[in-house]
Amino acid sequence: MKPHQVEGFNFLVRNLAGDHPGGCILAHAPGSGKTFMIISFMQSFLGKYPNARPLVVLPKGILSTWKKEFQTWQVEDIPLYDLYTVKADSRPQQLEVLKQWMDNKSILFLGYKQFSSIVIDNSNNNASIACRDILLKVPSILILDEGHTPRNENTDMVQSLAKVLTPRKVVLSGTLYQNHVREVFNVLNLVRPKFLKMETSKPIVRRIQSRIHISGVKRFDELVENTLQKDPDFKRKVAVIHDLREMTSKVLHYYKGDFLDELPGLVDFTVVLKLTPRQKHEVEKVRKILRKFKMSAVGSAVYLHPKLKPLADKCVEKSVLQKQKCVEKSISDNIMDDFIANLDVRDGVKSKFFRNMLNLCESAGEKLLVFSQYLLPLKYLERLAVKWKGWGVGKEIFVISGDSTAEQREFSMDKFNNTPEAKIFFGSIKACGEGISLVGASRVIILDVHLNPSVTRQAIGRAFRPGQKRKVFVYRLVAGDSPEEEDHNTCFKKELISKM
Structure with missing residues (x-):
């Protein structure tokens, strides 16, 4: 592992493997080896917790890449389940795959759309109910690759992911900031519910609010966005950025990709x-x-x-x-x-x-x-x-x-x-x-x-x-x-x- 990967691995251990686990974000630059790092962590996690059941939710198009990476780096031959390879299209077929995942030391992969379609399915038949319950209650750790994908709090996707009971939610993203500061806070809320209202966040939120006064703007994320985009006071911008880094330091590990200089x-x-x-x-x-x-x-x-x-x-x-x-x-x-x-x-x-x-x-x-x-x-x-x-x-x-x-x-x-x-x-x-x-x-x-x-x-x-x-x-x-x-x-x- 490279130094930034060792740092990231230890960051995951601190957040996910202790007595009081909580979600976190790995915001590492594209191409910096996030997949390799999380594969190493998952194998270690399953070594310590053999009854754990990791669920990886990702864009469907990169499933084959993940599987190939697992085959390259895994130490132990851990079964990898998904619904696409076996063409499990109906709920009974999907339930069979989910049961195999539950019963074996293994990892399940689902696309974002597939996951949310199962969770929001309100059908009353037994297979649909069982599939929904398994996805919400069984995962011991939820890993969201390209985790900036679920960033709009009003979508079925985000609301479905938020219902998963495990506190161990990990977002992997090379480009966490997409369009708006609000989306970043939505992702933070997904891994740490009510992030801005946490005891560690409150004093920093108040500090930032004391620095910024914009008429007609009350939402915290809008205050931050206005300051970063439009405030001519450069010192204030820098101060707000330092405050945000302090507030997120325990839950967000950032790496801009210095090793790409090689x-x-x-x-x-x-x-x-x-x-x-x-x-x-x-x-x-x-x-x-x-x-x-x-x-x-x-x-x-x-x-x-x-x-x-x-x-x-x-x-x-x-x-x-x-x-x-x-x-x-x-x-x-x-x-x-x-x-x-x-x-x-x-x-x-x-x-x-x-x-x-x-x-x-x-x-x-x-x-x-x-x-x-x-x-x-x-x-x-x-x-x-x-x-x-x-x-x-x-x-x-x-x-x-x-x-x-x-x-x-x-x-x-x-x-x-x-x-x-x-x-x-x-x-x-x-x-x-x-x-x-x-x-x-x-x-x-x-x-x-x-x-x-x-x-x-x-x-x-x-x-x-x-x-x-x-x-x-x-x-x-x-x-x-x-x-x-x-x-x-x-x-x-x-x-x-x-x-x-």
Whole structure:
């Protein structure tokens, strides 16, 4: 173990293995080895408490990564149960798996949605009631990976997790601060109920309140957020940050990732690109879109190439009608190939940047990783790469979206990282942003601005992490003089708070 992992391990022991256990948060930078640390701790915990039953709740897409890590690091052959591998879809089938977990020294893995769907199921049949009771009463320790996921106190997910009886709740997160200070306190309340009202917190809450006076603002989290974002008094900001660190020191272990300095290096560029005249014309139409989601989705396409706007409009409208995200299948390869057949790429500033980067990577023998929030831009660039280079998907080109199965994810990661033929990886930033390693890439393009900057940090952490042998260059593309530039400025302020 590295020094920060030893520190984190001892922190877990203090909180979880004593006579008066309580929940805690490991906020370690992406790629700093949280999974390895918690696997080591769980094996030690089961060694001391063989009748304990750990439950790990995590984004479903990273289950295979966890299992692979367990197989690599476990000392004892501990059975790992989940509902997906055995296709336990009905409550009676799920109950059988849960009973196996109860009866054996083992660990259970569940996705966040799967967990909350079982707990909020109000059916009166015996199997549903038994499943719900087991999940709420049996876990001896509850581990929440990517624990910033349950951060909105009004969701079924958070309310379901809060009902689990064990006081041993552990949140693992590389990006604890997401959008608002309130969300951080929601996570603190999940691991330590009524955190701000605890005897250790009260005097510090009063101290912070005595420093801040904002007319009309009464909520504690809003006072803190206003101070960190808008207060011109730098000394007061620093004092509040010190107070917050003191208040959370016993329940939150923070590590910013100094050991990543041992890697060859990270060069992180924000590239503000001047739109072409045709793009400027289309951007004026984008500005008039009232719905933020549509403005962002259509804008993302227009900043790549102005002629993508009709396709983006159609894709967004279809997704609204079907109440789902714009799916890749809605734009087939044939439709996109016909679309780009006679396209002048020079009309799109981000398209030109992509072509130049593709050529640079090919000549330098480097691999390229491209992230976007939306699938239409990724499909467009994928087909451009096929047209320009004659490359094929599954050989030189790899793609992961939210629809990719665990097997497809594993195949794409392995081939991209380990085969010399692989050239470029296209990833949905949400589907690829957590729990996977793409260290084969040394150049990363972030195509659009995500309003939650921690999502972008997680994405960069897929390439800039242990195992990386090259210096990583990141290019965050921003369309100049557009709504995207305004979003970038908002995110910059959020980024500052997370670094505090």
